[in-house]
Amino acid sequence: MGTYVSLTVSIGLAFLAPTGSVLLVLAEIVEYGRGMVELLDFIESLVAVIYEDGAHDSQELLLVMERWQFHEMEFEAEPRVMRRVAMSLMEHHAFQRRLRHALRAKRVWLWEAAGLIFRLYGFHEVQPLQSGYLLEEALELLLAHQDVERLGLLYEQVLLAWLLSGERPELAHLARRIAWSTVVCHRNCEETERELLSHQILSTVHQDYFEVSHRPLWGSKRQDLMWQTFCAEPRDLV
Numbered sequence: 001m002g003t004y005v006s007l008t009v010s011i012g013l014a015f016l017a018p019t020g021s022v023l024l025v026l027a028e029i030v031e032y033g034r035g036m037v038e039l040l041d042f043i044e045s046l047v048a049v050i051y052e053d054g055a056h057d058s059q060e061l062l063l064v065m066e067r068w069q070f071h072e073m074e075f076e077a078e079p080r081v082m083r084r085v086a087m088s089l090m091e092h093h094a095f096q097r098r099l100r101h102a103l104r105a106k107r108v109w110l111w112e113a114a115g116l117i118f119r120l121y122g123f124h125e126v127q128p129l130q131s132g133y134l135l136e137e138a139l140e141l142l143l144a145h146q147d148v149e150r151l152g153l154l155y156e157q158v159l160l161a162w163l164l165s166g167e168r169p170e171l172a173h174l175a176r177r178i179a180w181s182t183v184v185c186h187r188n189c190e191e192t193e194r195e196l197l198s199h200q201i202l203s204t205v206h207q208d209y210f211e212v213s214h215r216p217l218w219g220s221k222r223q224d225l226m227w228q229t230f231c232a233e234p235r236d237l238v
Contacts, residue, residue, distance in 0.1 A: 039071050039085045046116075047094045054101045056109040068116055072164040079166065083127075086120050090129040099134045103141060111150050114142055115157035118174060122161065125170040139174075143181055148189065148197040151182045152204035155226060159209040162217075172217055179226045186229060201230045 042064065049060040075081040089095055102110050110117065117138050124132040142154060158178050162171040186197050210227050218224040 038067075039075075039081070040088065042067055042071065042085070043089050043092055043095070046089070047092065047098065050098045050102075050109055052097070052101075054098070054105050054107045054109075056107070056112075058109075058112060061109060061112055065113060065116060068119075069160070069164065072119075076164075076166070083123050086123040087129055090120065090124075090131050090135075096131050096134065099131075099138065103134065103137050106141065106145070110138055110142060111153060114154055115161050117142065118158050118161035118171065119164065121174070122165050122168055122171045126168075143178065146181070146185045148185065148193050149200060151178075151185060151197060152200035152202075154178050155182055155201065156205045156209060159205070159213055163209070163212065167216055175213070175217055176225075183225055183229050198230055201226070 045064050045067070046061075049064055050056045071085075072082060101107070117135065120129070121135045121139050123129060124135050129135070155175070155178050158171065158175045162168065162175050165171050182197075182201070186194055189197065205226075210224070210231060214221040214224045214227065221227060
């Protein structure tokens with residue numbers, strides 16, 4: 001019964017999309033079955049935890065982000081499926097309204113959902129998405145606010161988005177951009193903030209993320225700007 005209801009809702013969502021998208025959505029529902037239905041349900045779940053006034057439920061948003069990551073891994077071999085969902089999300093009028101409001105009011109949920117924003121931006125860079133300018137504005141907002149309590153989160157989220165994308169070059173470029181911004185902030189801020197930023201990076205970014213990104217992002221461990229700045233022991237810098 002639950003699957004039937006989800007399928008009905010998802011088909012309804014398909015017909016809310018622009019006409020050219022309807023057949024694509026329906027075809028993928030048929031081809032990928034329940035997984036595609038759950039992906040389309042993800043869109044409604046995301047909209048449901050971000051309210052019209054910009055408030056949000058942090059715990060519920062975290063769970064929705066975990067669902068997105070699970071689906072990314074589930075459809076790793078079928079990137080066009082995830083792109084289709086990204087297109088549907090950016091065509092969703094309620095999500096567009098929430099994103100516009102968040103940009104105006106600088107809502108915290110943008111930072112909490114940064115991994116998704118980065119992933120959507122990556123899709124947009126490859127082939128423009130509807131309302132993609134909102135993603136460009138969101139990216140600039142995230143990068144413009146040099147909040148030492150959030151920079152570690154941004155780097156972790158961009159690394160995750162890069163890994164989930166199959167190490168796409170546009171997200172590799174974005175990861176290096178965030179890294180440079182973080183290191184510059186570290187060098188320019190006062191001692192107390194520098195210590196806070198270092199602690200935040202070390203406690204937020206998974207060690208495994210550093211390990212798998214040394215060579216593909218930077219060329220080697222010794223050239224990894226973030227690792228050398230925040231993680232390397234003195235003997236490693238020689």
